[in-house]
Every structure is written in structure tokens, then in C-alpha cells.
Amino acid sequence: MSEVIASPLPSTEDKPRRHEGGADIVRIGGVQFTWPGRNPFTLAIDGFSLGQGERLLLIGPSGSGKSTFLSLLAGIAKPDAGKIDVLGCDIARLDGAARDRFRAEHYGIIFQMFNLLPYASVIDNVLLPLSFSPSRKRRAEARGGGRSEAARLLGNLGIEPSLIESGNAASLSVGQQQRVAAARALIGSPEIVIADEPTSSLDRNRQQAFLDLLFTEVEAAGATLIMVSHDESLAGRFSRVADLAEIAQASRGGRS
Amino acid sequence: MIIVRLALQSLANRWLTACLTILSIALSVMLLLGVEKVRTGARQSFADTISGTDLIVGARSGNLNLLLYSVFRIGNATNNITWKTYQDIQTNPDIAWIVPISLGDSHRGFRVMGTVPEYFAHYHYRRGQPLTFAAGAPFSDLFDAVIGADVATQLGYRVGNKIVVAHGAGAVSFLEHDDKPFRVSGILAKTGTPVDRTVHVSLGAIEAIHVDWQSGARDPTKAVSADDVRQMDLTPKAITAALVGLKSRLAAFRVQREINNYRQEPLSAILPGATLQELWGLVGTAETALSAVSGMVVITALLGMVTMILTTLNERRREMAILRSVGARPSTILSLLVVEAGVLTFLGVLAGTLLLYGALMGLQPYIDRTYGLHVAVDPPSADQLKILGGIVAAGFLAGLLPALRAYRLSLADGMTVRT
């Protein structure tokens, strides 16, 4: 079944898309994706959309395919069928290089842990996306240059100035590393911030502190946030909470 | 150029393995270049030893043997030529000059060679350079000796010193011609050839110190004093070999044939250049084997580097995932690893070359002294540069292996690194 499924999205779909508040920034339709292997895992998404500026919390049991969903959304994995419209561009149809380029320009990504290049300085870790994205670089320049923008974000996220220039990423605590990763995801104001369980390696207090900072910065940048977490207690802080099972059907074994 | 900086930092983070990799490449390159240097150095040294001599005549034996003992003082003559034969050859109308040499004795490990004063005029080396005296003059008295530069420096001899010649060619000899000491009359300038390690005396002197000897030992009943011997007829009965210069080199093959067909005595005449070629043909296989081995060592070093990069790949998967997440293409990751391998190889080649030249400069006097081998410290030849460039290129290529693997992994990993 390689045909694109007619998507059950609202009829606004065909209207020309602008970046105005609330308009859909992501629309997925008829997506089918399989991880190859002896016991292949398949994820099917009939329809899904996300408004600009939304803050979505995605929950679901382990192994249900949340990270896979994020991989598709970020263009790290390419669907076998269907379309993934992001900012009006179907990234499912882009070739690998163009998807990488698109990701660099429009996404900030935070992993669960080990977000930083351990041998590089804190500031270089934060500046990394700018060397892959001209438009984010331009935006950072417009606000006074990459370095000062990085320093500002790091400062807002509570990283001491003494660590910024001299600090080696490997010498930071896990909580500090996650905040540096947040600064990296936010620099140059990408439209979409994707965070895959960014707080699961933090203790409860630091979880809250991290989310406070992240939310403030995401809001200031006007970005859309998609975050995966096991922890449903965080739900109150998000504008929308969804279980992956509502969005996508996961199946195992050979696809018929 | 943050990516390049990060690549270097990543490498610096693994400096110990990186340094060891560079070192192993450096040592292999050093071996490869060293073998080549010694090879060309040896060839040059041999080729430079004799020049201007068109033919060497000796008793019939292998060509190589004749060349080795007469010019390089390696090995011994199996037989002598009679003086009568020598005089016969001398009358050949094609011959411009002929210089007899007589070997068999030694002085503290240095060969003693009997010859005539003309030797110093006719023996040329290194593309026609004549022998020159650093001090003193050719022999004028019967018991005068002219010593080579190494003999003088290693034994600390000066003009006027008395030396005693030993019977036989060994480094240590218990049979000495101590009843007839020699006086150093001259010291030759350094040539970088076996001449430096030779003690030259007159043919008459060789005859004189052996008059009272019989079958390798002194006969006390017939002892002749150094003064009495001067009154005797010291015309030699035999010589070991003769160096011949021709009026025209075109005659070389004809004269060679005439001498080889000499009726009264079995003789061999050789053209030094042609015989050297024969020698190269003989050692060529060994040289090829040696080059092959050093080539293998380079390949081993490159494989070691690939292994090193491959083993770090797992721990660097995270690094790749991070780079991918910020928008690095798989091709960026590919080139990162290829460049890493290339840079490591380049540094290895550079270090190996520098180490070799350092070692050459340090060891050159020693090699010269002990082996009489003048290894030139000149910049690498065009061919060698090509080989070095080839190694660096091979390093880049070898980097493709871990790079392609990283490429595959970075595509397959998706959002989460699974190990």
C-alpha cells in the first residue's frame, strides 16, 4: 500500500499557509513507517496536526513508538508513505540532504541525555546549529551575534557565565547539560522545538526548574514545542496532551 | 569552520590513541623511506667508489669476487697473477696506464695494499675525482706508508708515526712484521670509499716484509734485517690484481677479450660498471623483498588506524546523532571521519619523514665510519614524494571504511542511539 491515503484533515488544509498564531504548523496524513529488522516495528499515522505556538505533551508506554514519531516529525526517519507537511513543506518528499537542511533551519532538538559533544566547550555546543542553518545564523546575528545570543540564552537558563566560555561540556552536571541542550535547541529561534524526554534524567526539583526555563524561552522565541514524557504529572503545563495511541497505530511483525 | 574545530577537538580528546596511531604510521613510513635511502645510498656509494678505471684484471675467478676484493676490500683473492703476466699486459697497445695492487696483509683491522705511486694519480672516485693528500706525500722510501683518512682518525696517526703491518687480513693478528716497521709518509683526504680504510705501501715493501717468510710464518733461520733487505732485488713475483686505464673506452671489450683469452695464465678482466650491474641484479631480489616488507608495514599501520577509528565509532555514535540532530548531513559525518583518517595519516607521514631525516643526520657519521656507507641527507626524490602522497591518499581511502559504517549507523539510529 504505497498510495498516499486521503487525509482526514480539516478543510483548512488547502488554504495557503501563513505563520499566523494558531494556524497549523504540522500536518501529517496517511503516514506509514517501518523500522526494518527481524521483528519490524510499524507506525501508521492517519492524521495529525499541530497549531503554531502549541505546546504538546506526547505520552505513551515505553516502546509504543514515541521516539519514532519524533524521528518522522524531525525528518530524521523518512516515511514509506504519506505526507508530513511542516511549515507548508512536505518533508516526506524531500531527499535526505534537503531534509537535513530543513531540520537545521526549523528545528531545535533535545534528547533524553548525552546531548552535548563532551570535548567541545559549552559555547561551541550551543553555536553548533548555526553553522548548519543560514537563516538561524542570520536571526542570531540580528540579535547581536551568535555568541552574545548564546550567552543570553545560557544566562536565562541559569548557566553561570564562568562556565560559558571556558567550561568543557563534559564537566557539567546532567541538569546543566540539559539546559545547555535547551539553549542549543533555541538559538536562532527555530519554529519547532522537539524534546524527547528531556527531564527523565533529572530529579523532580530540577525537572520543574528545567521546564520553567524551557517554557519561558520557547514562549519568548514564539516556537512550537513537542515534548515526549512518561510523566503525566507534567500535563498541566501544556496546551495539549496526547497519548501516542490516539495519534498513531503501532504494530509489530510483518506488515500485510 | 566550527565543524573542523570540533573534529580537531574530538581528535584531541582521544589524543593518546591518536598519537599512537600517528606514531605507528610514522615508524612505518620511516622504515619505508629508510630502506629506500639505504638502498640508493648503498648503490651510490658503490658506484662512486671507482671511476676512471676501465678494466680490472685478476686471476680467473668470479667477476663479482674480483671486483669486491680489488676495489671494496671485501673477501680475498683466490689466486695471484705472476709479475711476468703483468708485464705482458702492460705492453698491450690499447692500454694507457696500469697499476698493480697486492693485498693480503693488514694493520689493526685495516687492509694493507701494496701498489705503485702512480696509483694515487690514476685511482679516481665519485665521477672522476682524484685522490688528494690531506698531509704528507706519496711514499718515497721503501718503508713508507700512505694511510686513508679513516685509518688516520680512528688510530690517531700523524705523518711520521711508525706502524707495524700484520700478516693476514684479520682484525687481530698474532703474526706481525714487527721487524720491519713503516713510517707514515702521507695521509689521504677523506673520500667516502674503502680507500679511507686502506694502508698503502709500495709493492717493494710487500716483497721486503715477506722475504724471510715461508708458507705463512717467519723462518728465523733466514731472517733478513730491515737494512739488509734494501740491498736485495725487491721486484715482486706476483700481484693480486691490476687496475687498467685504456686510451679509448671503445677498446674495452676487445682488451677484455684478449686478457680473458691469455694463454699463459687463466685471467679475468672485468668492466667495473658492468660488474656492479651484475651485483645489483643479484641483490635486486633482496631489495624487492625488503621494499615489500616495508610496504606491508605501512599497510599494517593503516589497518591499525582503521581499527582504531572503528573501535571509537561506537562511543562516538552519540556524537554522530547530535551532529545529525542539528542538521549535519550523513555526508558531513562521512567526510568528518575520512578527513580524520587522512589527517592522522598525513601527520604520521610527516612525522615519519622528519624522524627519518633526524635519524639520518644523527647517524650518518656513524654509518659512514662503521660501514663506509655514505647515506646522503638530501630531500626525498620525486618518486618518494609520490609514494608519500600515495600513503596519505590511502589513508583517506582507508577512512572510508569506518566512515561508511558511521554513515549507515547514523541513518539507522533515528532519534535514539541504540547500542
Ligand SMILES: Nc1ncnc2c1ncn2[C@@H]1O[C@H](COP(=O)(O)OP(=O)(O)OP(=O)(O)O)[C@@H](O)[C@H]1O
Ligand atoms: N533505530 C531503530 N532501528 C530499528 N528499530 C527501531 C529503531 N528505533 C526504534 N525501533 C523500534 O521501534 C519500537 C519503538 O521504539 P521507540 O523508541 O519509538 O519507542 P518509545 O515510545 O520512544 O519508547 P521509550 O519510551 O522507551 O523511549 C522499538 O520497540 C524498536 O523495536
Ligand SMILES: [Mg+2]
Ligand atoms: Mg523514546
